[in-house]
Amino acid sequence: LVQGIVPQSLQEAAMRLKNGTATGNGMGRRALSASLGFVRDTISVGQQGVRLGFGFARLVTNAWFGLATAWIGATTRAAEWNALHKAVLYNANDIVGLAHQLTIAGQDAAHSLARVPLSLSDYLLGAAGGQRGQMLRLALGDEGVELFTAVSGLLQNLTEPLASGCTLPQMYTAAAAWSALQHAAAEVGEQSRSARRETVHLPEHSARWFRFTAATMGTLWCAGFVEGFSFRGVRTQRARVNERQGAGPGEASLACAGIDGRVEVVTFEERTNEWFAPGYLVAVDHDRGVVVVAIRATASISDTITDLMGSPLPVKLGGYDGLTHEGMWRAAQRLQGDLSEWVQVGIDKLGHGRARRVILTGHSLGAGVASLVVALWHASGRFAGENVECLAFGPPQVLDAGLAQAQSNHTHSFVVGDDMFPRSGLATAQDFRNAVLLLNDPAAGGPQAPPKFSP
Numbered sequence: 425l426v427q428g429i430v431p432q433s434l435q436e437a438a439m440r441l442k443n444g445t446a447t448g449n450g451m452g453r454r455a456l457s458a459s460l461g462f463v464r465d466t467i468s469v470g471q472q473g474v475r476l477g478f479g480f481a482r483l484v485t486n487a488w489f490g491l492a493t494a495w496i497g498a499t500t501r502a503a504e505w506n507a508l509h510k511a512v513l514y515n516a517n518d519i520v521g522l523a524h525q526l527t528i529a530g531q532d533a534a535h536s537l538a539r540v541p542l543s544l545s546d547y548l549l550g551a552a553g554g555q556r557g558q559m560l561r562l563a564l565g566d567e568g569v570e571l572f573t574a575v576s577g578l579l580q581n582l583t584e585p586l587a588s589g590c591t592l593p594q595m596y597t598a599a600a601a602w603s604a605l606q607h608a609a610a611e612v613g614e615q616s617r618s619a620r621r622e623t624v625h626l627p628e629h630s631a632r633w634f635r636f637t638a639a640t641m642g643t644l645w646c647a648g649f650v651e652g653f654s655f656r657g658v659r660t661q662r663a664r665v666n667e668r669q670g671a672g673p674g675e676a677s678l679a680c681a682g683i684d685g686r687v688e689v690v691t692f693e694e695r696t697n698e699w700f701a702p703g704y705l706v707a708v709d710h711d712r713g714v715v716v717v718a719i720r721a722t723a724s725i726s727d728t729i730t731d732l733m734g735s736p737l738p739v740k741l742g743g744y745d746g747l748t749h750e751g752m753w754r755a756a757q758r759l760q761g762d763l764s765e766w767v768q769v770g771i772d773k774l775g776h777g778r779a780r781r782v783i784l785t786g787h788s789l790g791a792g793v794a795s796l797v798v799a800l801w802h803a804s805g806r807f808a809g810e811n812v813e814c815l816a817f818g819p820p821q822v823l824d825a826g827l828a829q830a831q832s833n834h835t836h837s838f839v840v841g842d843d844m845f846p847r848s849g850l851a852t853a854q855d856f857r858n859a860v861l862l863l864n865d866p867a868a869g870g871p872q873a874p875p876k877f878s879p
Contacts, residue, residue, distance in 0.1 A: 464546055471542050478535040482528065489524040493517060567699055568729075575732045578850075586857055590864045598863040602856065627836055629712065632683070633815050637787045639681035640705045640720035642673065642694050674705060686710040690770050699726050700755040702789055706766040708773045714781045715770035717763055719790035719797075730755050731789055734850040736824070742803040746827035749792060749820065749849070756796035763797060764806055771810065782812040788845055791816035791837075799823075799831050821849035 496517045586595060627633075671679070674692030690706040703720035722731055733751030741748070767782055774780050786794040798814040801807060814835040823831065839846045 464550065467542055467546050471539070471546070474535070474538050474542065478531060478538075481531055485524070485527050485531065489520060489527070492520050493524075496520065571699060571729050571733065575729055578732065578735060582850075582853055582857060585861060590861065594864050595860055598860040599856075601863050602859045626838075627813075627815060630815060630838070633716065633718075633783055633785045634787070634817055635681045635683050636678075636705065636707070636716050636718040637721070637785050637790060637817060639674075639677040639683060640694075640703055640718045640786075640790065641677070641723065642703075643676050643680050674707070677705070678707070685712075688773065690715075690773070691766050698758070700730055700751065700758045702727050702730065702755060702759075702793060704759065704763065704790075706763070706770060708770045710774070712781075713774060713778050714783055715767055715774065717767060717782070717784045717794070717797075719759070719784070719786035719794045721786065721788040721790045727789055731820070736850070739827075741799055741823075741827055742830060744827055744830050747824040748796065748827065749822040752789070752792040752796055752820070752822050755789075755793045756800060759793065760797050760800050764801065767807070771807075780810055782807060782810050783815060784812070785815045785817070786819075787817040788820065791819035792822040795819055795831065795835050795837075796822055798835060799827075802831075802834060818843055818846055820845060821847075821851070 590598065672689065672692070673694060674689035677692065677694075678687055678689065686709075688708045688710065690708060692705050693703050695703065703723065705716075705718045705720075707716050707718075708714075709716055720727075722728055730751040733749075733754070735750045736747040737750040737753055739746065739748050739753065771780060771782070784794040784798050786792075795814045795816045798812060801812060812834065815838070816835060817838045818840070819837050837846070
């Protein structure tokens with residue numbers, strides 16, 4: 425439509441600008457294309473602002489006219505009016521309805537008029553060679569734009585069928601039905617397992633290692649609120665930090681998390697500026713002869729991107745082929761080299777006169793990355809003479825069933841009750857989406873289910 429109304433002279437001018445850009449030197453061509461793209465991004469922001477502004481105006485208009493209509497209706501029903509008065513009120517209601525329709529029509533016309541120059545400018549800049557995404561590229565860098573685009577495409581493919589397949593009330597009803605089916609299936613499974621229930625003993629000092637995962641959040645986050653979300657808990661943690669005045673950030677975080685004893689911080693990476701690189705803490709617990717590596721849970725935009733990069737990635741691990749979580753796999757590969765060097769420093773600090781252990785731990789994102797780092801170390805023979813294991817608290821789905829079973833001899837996963845995050849992943853999200861669509865419209869059958877990626 426925009427192309428049809430743009431004068432031929434303007435289209436030719438845009439093409440001349442594009443051709444001039446294409447024939448210039450490489451640096452000048454890229455600079456001009458980036459500048460045009462930046463302007464195009466600015467126009468896109470304006471388009472979104474126009475859309476949101478007119479959307480809000482429509483929302484307010486509908487609300488107020490709805491209130492007026494409801495008030496007239498309530499007045500007509502509640503009062504003792506004669507026939508003439510009721511006729512006047514009915515006519516007033518018709519007038520309000522007509523005014524409502526005319527107001528909406530006027531807003532739609534104004535919206536269309538506001539969109540035309542913006543769409544025209546966007547078209548001409550695109551024809552001249554301006555590429556979208558320059559503003560985002562300036563903020564996130566080339567790798568960030570690539571990741572953001574990949575995550576956006578993944579989420580769009582996941583949610584698009586829901587947007588076109590059912591309304592929000594229908595989605596809620598179908599989701600409630602799906603939840604009821606899941607709970608019923610869980611109860612049946614629980615009854616069948618009750619006869620063969622076994623007592624499982626937690627690994628030694630599990631609560632202590634969990635506190636190390638909380639320490640990775642730092643004092644700013646009150647070391648993960650390990651004492652609970654309460655004023656008393658926060659006061660307790662702050663008091664611990666105050667007792668360690670003059671200590672480094674790692675020592676203060678350990679104190680905030682309530683870790684006592686003779687613990688030496690090897691390194692504490694609280695903030696990272698790289699993608700696929702969550703923060704971590706490496707410490708030596710001298711009283712227990714353990715080098716502890718704790719990897720932080722989601723605490724930044726880059727961590728969120730790592731979480732959302734959940735496409736199943738084919739890998740070979742320890743002689744087994746399988747699937748893994750792409751984002752957390754990339755994080756594990758990026759961290760394993762640095763972590764192995766810090767762990768070696770910790771092992772040297774423990775000395776050779778006692779039994780030594782290396783424990784990797786984490787919560788949520790940190791648990792997933794920690795379990796993959798341990799798997800990579802075992803597969804490569806790193807620290808072959810040491811006892812290396814992983815305690816993963818609330819881990820996400822990072823391996824398929826076969827690979828997970830192969831790693832089970834050195835990784836312990838902790839899942840409490842109905843915690844949704846260990847049960848969440850791309851495959852479960854796709855299963856949920858397909859179930860909602862199917863329950864909402866059984867005849868449609870929902871979209872074709874993708875290949876399974878089981879935890």
